[in-house]
Amino acid sequence: MPQNNLLIAFGGVSPEHEVSVLTAIQAAHALSQSGRTLIPLYITKNGRWLTGEHLLDLESYKEIRQAEEKGRPCHFALDDQGRPGLRTSPAGWLRKPQWISLEAVICAFHGADGENGSFQGLCEIYNLPYTGAGVSASALGMDKRLAKELCRRHEIPVVDDVWIREDHWVREQDELVRQAEKLGYPLYVKPVTLGSSIGVHRVENREALSDAVESSFRYDMDLLVEKAVHPLTEINCSVLGDDDTLQTSVCEQPLGKEELLSFEDKYMQGDSGEAKGMASASRRIPAPISDEKTAEIQELAGRIFRLLGCAGVARLDFLLNRENGKVYFNEINTIPGSFSFYLWEASEMRFDRLLEEMIRIGKKRHRKKNSRVRSHDINLLSQKAVKGLKGLKGGK
Numbered sequence: 001m002p003q004n005n006l007l008i009a010f011g012g013v014s015p016e017h018e019v020s021v022l023t024a025i026q027a028a029h030a031l032s033q034s035g036r037t038l039i040p041l042y043i044t045k046n047g048r049w050l051t052g053e054h055l056l057d058l059e060s061y062k063e064i065r066q067a068e069e070k071g072r073p074c075h076f077a078l079d080d081q082g083r084p085g086l087r088t089s090p091a092g093w094l095r096k097p098q099w100i101s102l103e104a105v106i107c108a109f110h111g112a113d114g115e116n117g118s119f120q121g122l123c124e125i126y127n128l129p130y131t132g133a134g135v136s137a138s139a140l141g142m143d144k145r146l147a148k149e150l151c152r153r154h155e156i157p158v159v160d161d162v163w164i165r166e167d168h169w170v171r172e173q174d175e176l177v178r179q180a181e182k183l184g185y186p187l188y189v190k191p192v193t194l195g196s197s198i199g200v201h202r203v204e205n206r207e208a209l210s211d212a213v214e215s216s217f218r219y220d221m222d223l224l225v226e227k228a229v230h231p232l233t234e235i236n237c238s239v240l241g242d243d244d245t246l247q248t249s250v251c252e253q254p255l256g257k258e259e260l261l262s263f264e265d266k267y268m269q270g271d272s273g274e275a276k277g278m279a280s281a282s283r284r285i286p287a288p289i290s291d292e293k294t295a296e297i298q299e300l301a302g303r304i305f306r307l308l309g310c311a312g313v314a315r316l317d318f319l320l321n322r323e324n325g326k327v328y329f330n331e332i333n334t335i336p337g338s339f340s341f342y343l344w345e346a347s348e349m350r351f352d353r354l355l356e357e358m359i360r361i362g363k364k365r366h367r368k369k370n371s372r373v374r375s376h377d378i379n380l381l382s383q384k385a386v387k388g389l390k391g392l393k394g395g396k
């Protein structure tokens with residue numbers, strides 16, 4: 001296994017594209033003294049795969065078109081011995097295609113195909129070690145409805161909801177409105193697979209509910225209508241590990257201007273004018289809650305992380321009812337903004353250590369996968385075997 005080339009994969013066709021660029025650049029910065037060569041894999045907003053040193057420099061993104069032109073197209077490929085790596089396309093007159101072997105892939109995407117298991121599946125197909133959750137945990141983590149259903153089955157508290165599919169809404173709108181209203185206003189309407197508060201609406205009456213549902217269908221064909229937790233304190237907690245061992249971070253209370261934390265609240269609050277991604281959002285660390293509440297939330301976070309089969313670092317978000325102290329699991333981010341490094345720094349772990357730990361876990365999972373029997377040496381289609389199969393003609 002090559003020891004020195006780390007691929008940092010980010011960007012992608014996602015509403016959280018820019019946030020992912022920031023996470024990737026922050027990670028590259030933290031790993032700059034690691035003795036490794038960092039190779040960017042930048043997926044543009046329309047899905048092109050590019051590499052080139054300049055893509056790990058934030059300045060480049062001010063002139064995005066130039067940055068893209070300067071980037072070299074690339075793709076995953078196997079070399080003559082079947083070893084996976086990154087192959088760049090020839091660029092310019094004299095430049096040959098380049099082959100880059102890889103130690104591991106750092107998945108620094110947020111949202112959509114980079115976080116929902118699709119990109120992770122590609123890494124699996126090429127048998128590349130990668131950071132973070134595997135295919136199924138990523139898919140479950142991205143789907144708020146399925147994640148909540150699984151939690152319900154395991155008696156982890158989640159807020160009551162009604163699931164609305166676009167085709168049901170068209171056919172049975174009145175019935176769905178009736179079910180949603182049974183939960184009682186105010187309600188939250190949210191796309192099942194999005195993040196960063198995109199398409200999330202708080203509504204207080206029937207007209208606003210219908211408008212919000214129609215509007216959120218622009219983002220997703222599956223929505224959840226949820227009962228609002230009120231009065232609300234949001235508490236997040238990060239988990240790092242895998243099935244064997246895991247640790248939980250201190251808790252944070254993210255702060256928004258209004259009751260609903262918006263995209264701007266989450267990412268645009270850096271006071272120095274510098275883009276800091278999720279690390280810039282205003283928050284209280286540790287969250288101003290009792291030691292008992294903190295322990296309860298940390299225990300739930302670890303349990304849910306295990307239940308979904310996550311790996312690497314994740315951030316789990318909870319809704320706390322300030323009045324009665326009830327805690328509900330809201331959602332999991334299997335690739336949290338800025339990899340939640342600010343929560344780990346507050347838990348005595350530096351960002352570079354966090355990344356090293358994520359890489360170690362990714363490589364360990366890869367080794368485990370490759371130590372299992374994955375194919376049979378017998379060729380069922382060899383001459384001899386095929387003769388034996390002739391009797392099956394016509395059958396299936």
Ligand SMILES: Nc1ncnc2c1ncn2[C@@H]1O[C@H](COP(=O)(O)OP(=O)(O)O)[C@@H](O)[C@H]1O
Pocket residue numbers: 159188190194195196197198200226227228229230232234259260261317319330331
């Ligand atoms: N059931 C709820 N009760 C109260 N507030 C909610 C509820 N659901 C969502 N919110 C508010 O909306 C924000 C965004 O919703 P969330 O489910 O976290 O979606 P996203 O994945 O877009 O972050 C939350 O951070 C919270 O402020």
Ligand SMILES: [Mg+2]
Pocket residue numbers: 196197317331
């Ligand atoms: Mg959220």
